[in-house]
Amino acid sequence: MDLKEKAIASLKKHASGDAFSRLPAALPKASVLIPLLLRHGKLHALLTVRSVNLKHHAGEVCFPGGKSESGDTDETHTALREAEEEIGLPSHTVQVICKLFPVLNKAGLLITPVVAFIESSFTPRPNADEVSEVFTLPLEFFTKEADHSCYPVPSVFGPTHSFMYTDPRTGHIHQIWGLTAALAVTVAALALGKKPEFELGFDLDDPASAFRDVLNRRLSKL
Numbered sequence: 001m002d003l004k005e006k007a008i009a010s011l012k013k014h015a016s017g018d019a020f021s022r023l024p025a026a027l028p029k030a031s032v033l034i035p036l037l038l039r040h041g042k043l044h045a046l047l048t049v050r051s052v053n054l055k056h057h058a059g060e061v062c063f064p065g066g067k068s069e070s071g072d073t074d075e076t077h078t079a080l081r082e083a084e085e086e087i088g089l090p091s092h093t094v095q096v097i098c099k100l101f102p103v104l105n106k107a108g109l110l111i112t113p114v115v116a117f118i119e120s121s122f123t124p125r126p127n128a129d130e131v132s133e134v135f136t137l138p139l140e141f142f143t144k145e146a147d148h149s150c151y152p153v154p155s156v157f158g159p160t161h162s163f164m165y166t167d168p169r170t171g172h173i174h175q176i177w178g179l180t181a182a183l184a185v186t187v188a189a190l191a192l193g194k195k196p197e198f199e200l201g202f203d204l205d206d207p208a209s210a211f212r213d214v215l216n217r218r219l220s221k222l
């Protein structure tokens with residue numbers, strides 16, 4: 001099996017499918033698309049920098065995504081629609097692999113990550129109202145200790161991973177932390193089948209249990 005086939009097989013083992021479909025329907029929902037691609041024989045992930053003019057998470061690094069709208073048929077539809085709106089990614093060119101376990105953020109938004117492969121030749125067309133920059137980086141970056149730290153963020157999370165990535169193409173230094181870092185670390189570990197050099201915080205063979213525990217604890221506080 002080649003790198004891409006291995007990653008797909010490994011990610012599919014952790015597909016959440018409809019396991020979370022019985023959560024309270026009233027919870028506001030959002031999806032993020034975690035776009036993977038092959039570049040120079042390695043798996044890469046695509047990330048965006050949010051416009052500084054947005055009301056929420058201004059200037060932060062995140063995956064393409066956003067809130068569910070009434071016309072969306074499911075979480076995957078939301079992720080694909082948002083990616084098309086934000087970076088001009090044509091939905092029909094995307095190979096969706098699976099949905100992973102959803103995460104409840106501080107604002108009570110239930111966020112479903114959708115992992116997908118996109119074409120290596122994709123050229124982003126960022127919508128400047130929402131996205132100021134798009135970049136890709138090797139997925140294995142999220143398994144290395146070199147540019148990683150882990151620290152508590154008072155009243156927001158438990159410990160959060162944080163990475164400082166210097167994009168060799170632009171020289172820009174991007175901080176990737178919080179939800180986005182947690183998702184990137186998870187997808188890197190699953191897709192590459194590799195434990196990071198730092199403490200992962202969940203069992204690589206059964207990540208769903210840890211995510212389900214966190215979700216249940218959060219739901220019980222609503």
Ligand SMILES: Nc1ncnc2c1ncn2[C@@H]1O[C@H](COP(=O)(O)O)[C@@H](OP(=O)(O)O)[C@H]1O
Pocket residue numbers: 054055056065066067082129130
């Ligand atoms: N054309 C546009 N100009 C400015 N802001 C926009 C916009 N389209 C969407 N937004 C805002 O960008 C944020 C992210 O949208 P989305 O969920 O579609 O990704 C939302 O704000 P809030 O985060 O304040 O709700 C939304 O209102």
Ligand SMILES: CCC(=O)SCCNC(=O)CCNC(=O)[C@H](O)C(C)(C)COP(=O)(O)O
Pocket residue numbers: 030031032056057060061062063065066067105106109111177178179180181
């Ligand atoms: C969830 C809170 C954090 O993790 S803040 C730390 C760094 N920032 C991020 O990881 C961005 C998190 N936010 C998002 O990905 C999006 O705001 C969203 C998917 C929750 C909702 O999308 P929208 O585009 O409508 O803001």
Ligand SMILES: [Mg+2]
Pocket residue numbers: 064065066067082086130
């Ligand atoms: Mg968005």
